[in-house]
Amino acid sequence: MRYRAGLDHVLNNIDLHIETKEKIGIIGRTGAGKSSLFQAMFRLIDQESVSGKISIDGFDIKSIPLHHLRSRLSVIPQTPILFAGTLR
Secondary structure, three states: OOOOOOOOOOOOOOOOOOOOOOOOOOOOOOOOOHHHHHHHHOOOOOHHHOOOOOEEOOEEHHHOOHHHHHHOOOOOOOOOOOOOOOOO
């Protein structure tokens, strides 16, 4: 995957097999591609920049309706914040 033609790939040759209901964590140093992986999985980036395919349960994510896809994935940020500020 690359963000624009002419730029280096930010993700290259990734192959994951995650079992049903299995929970995983993606960790790595700054710039390792964690955010890029999630942007690709949630289809937040132009799919034309993604070569190869991302499949969930054997279905290419390009064929899954966007709302359905995103309703089945979740992310817990490193620093979860429920509310910024104070509550009365």
